[in-house]
Amino acid sequence: MRVHSKYGDKSARNKARMKFLVAKLGIEEFARRVGEERAALPHDPRWDGFLDEALARADGPAHPPGRDPGPSPSPDFLAWRRTNVTPQKQPGYAVVAVTLPLGDLSASQLRALADVARRYVGDNVRLTSEQNLVLRWVRESDLGALYTDLCALGLGQPGAGTIVDITACPGTDTCRLGISSSRGLAAELRTRLLAQNLAFDEAVGGLSIKISGCFNSCGRHHVADLGFYGSSRTLGGHVAPHFMVVLGGTERGNAESFGLPLGSIPSKNIPDVVERITTRFRRERQNGESFQAFAARLGKKELKAMLDDLKELRDFEVSSEPYRDWGDARLFSLDDMMNTEGPGPPAVRRAQLELAAADRLAWQAQLELEAGAYEQVATTAYAAMLAGARALVHLEDGLIEHPDAIVERFRARFVETGLFAANGAGRFAHYLLSRHASPLAQPDAETAREEVHRAQLFLEAAHACYGRLAAASNHLQSAGVP
Ligand code: SF4
Structure with missing residues (x-):
């Protein structure tokens, strides 16, 4: 912590991570500096006091060995x-x-x-x-x-370590960063795969499926044969839960390769993705090849082409089904995550959640950029900036939803007062104001990349502004000012 605090890059929030410092210094130099810091600290028994107890609890047999008596008739x-x-x-x-x-x-x-x-x-x-x-x-x-x-005890189910043994993070059930229902999807896939008795299938029985509710990867989708992480897409003003498909990762060799991202697919189409991929693997597997080898042999282009039609999101007016998440009859809404229960005043909680939602949109714009969907990048990057401004406006002014009203209040309360412009962030406010006045038309790869960068900078400034307001508010409270 001390090393990170001394040498870490704190100029941008998404760079303020230990991993960036390790990458910059190299692990040897990083370890040397940790040693230097530690040498300067008085010894604390909590550092290693637990080791004796842990070693004393090393496990071993409780009973003498006993040979398998042979197959049971069951x-x-x-x-x-x-x-x-x-x-x-x-x-x-x-x-x-x-x-x-x-x-x-x-x-x-x-x-x-x-x-x-x-x-x-x-x-x-x-x-x-x-x-x-x-x-x-x-x-x-x-x-x-x-x-x-x-x-x-109801704990005698078979299938451990097989395709039906799906790993899923908590997702939208309990995680406030969750976008799509990872557990809902996992339950649906498990039910379908069990019905097909695939746990014991020679080709696909050993495949792994892992699901994360967002890009943060707690479900470890990147090291699964079939990995999925939550995202969302908006069509005609309606938001639909999606999952990014990531194929061919592995945990072997200390997670030696991550899966190939193949694009975002409506959540309700993911069982078809699994069905299509497992069927083809069973049919075309050569000489017992691994799924990684199979995915590499087919290549990204062919794998993407296999799933292209499943990417289509039907209009809400045609069917509202894709706009509902697994296990939830309500229409999907990112605002469902804006639950204001929890520590801190509701307005503060809401602002934090809204900023987190704005970050997700910026991330989504990045993914769209990588997928070459430049028109969509312009829309999503603008939506990310607007969501960041909305978070700040809501902190000061209560709920305002119309984009014109948000931008107008943002200008009056944060830009013209200089609140947003501290530390040279004034130009970042201009990114939103100018884009609101004139949307980006027909961006190419370069302008789309610039747009994502601008949205990220704007959100960095929004987080910093929020931090200053929160610190000032704490200061007043601790000084007894209501
Ligand atoms: S992957 Fe995302 S949704 Fe899942 S637990 Fe981690 S942060 Fe939450």
């Missing part, structure tokens, strides 16, 4: 054993994955599972990045009894 047990049990390298023991669909586990299941774990393996249970639980040191001779106990 086909359900055999199916579970096939996907959820891996022989441990110590003879007579196995590693058991407990499947948690969508990573969900109730409190009563968790308590009961603790009892089961103590009975079979002692008190060590591990969580996996696939959102399952793992028990190690299970005696092979206990597998049948353990399976029966897990089934009694």
Whole structure:
């Protein structure tokens, strides 16, 4: 923290990250400076005091080994054993994955599972990045009894580590940065894939699907065979949830390659994307090739062409279905995320959420730029700046929605008063004012790129302005000024 605070680039919010400093200095120099800082600090036992306790808890077998007594007559047990049990390298023991669909586990299941774990393996249970639980040191001779106990808790589902074992971040369920419903999509895909019994399919059974509700990647979509992250698109004034499709990433080799982004597709068409890709992989896979090799062989152009018709967003008047998210009967709206419950005054919370929504629009403009959709870039970049101005205006003036009114209040309250222009940000305000007065017509690649850059600079200035207002407000409050 000290190294970042001393040497990090704080001139732009999106550059104020540790990773940029590491990239600039190189890891050796970064580590040297961390060592330098640490040497200057008095030792604190919290730095390493936990290590003794952690080492004392190192796990091992709770029972002597016991050999697998042979196949059980139950086909359900055999199916579970096939996907959820891996022989441990110590003879007579196995590693058991407990499947948690969508990573969900109730409190009563968790308590009961603790009892089961103590009975079979002692008190060590591990969580996996696939959102399952793992028990190690299970005696092979206990597998049948353990399976029966897990089934009694509703935790005996097979399919761990297969295509039905989808990883999804919390998304719009609980994350205020979520754009589309990652968990809703994961539940829908799981239901469909289970119905096709694809967990045990030789070609596609081992594929991974991972879903994030936004580009922040908490669902690790970039290292999945089939990855998706949430975005949105507006048509005729209506917003529809979308997912960016990212194919062919891998966790192997320390995540040696990320997936290819293939464009944004309406959320309701994503099951068709999965169906189309898995069907083609099953049909055209050569000599047991991996999905990464298959995706590389087809190439980005061919993969994109396969999905082109699924990108189409139907007019709202033709069908409102694409404008609703999975598991939510209401019409989709980015404003749903503007929930003002939470810490801080509602106006402040709302401004923070609106700025976050403006950031998402700027990101979307960046994606459109990469996809060559320059006309759309102009619209989205303007929408991002307008959303940033709206956040500030709402902080001062309550809810104003019409673009003319937002821009007029923004000019009066923030530009003409100099509030926005501190630290030389005055020209960034001009980006919005001029674009509002005359929309960008027929941008080419260069002007579209410039437009995205301007929107990003404008939002940096909006965040800085918001920060100054919030700091001033805190200062007044702590001085007892109402
Ligand atoms: S990926 Fe986005 S929506 Fe999902 S948890 Fe992370 S920040 Fe939230």
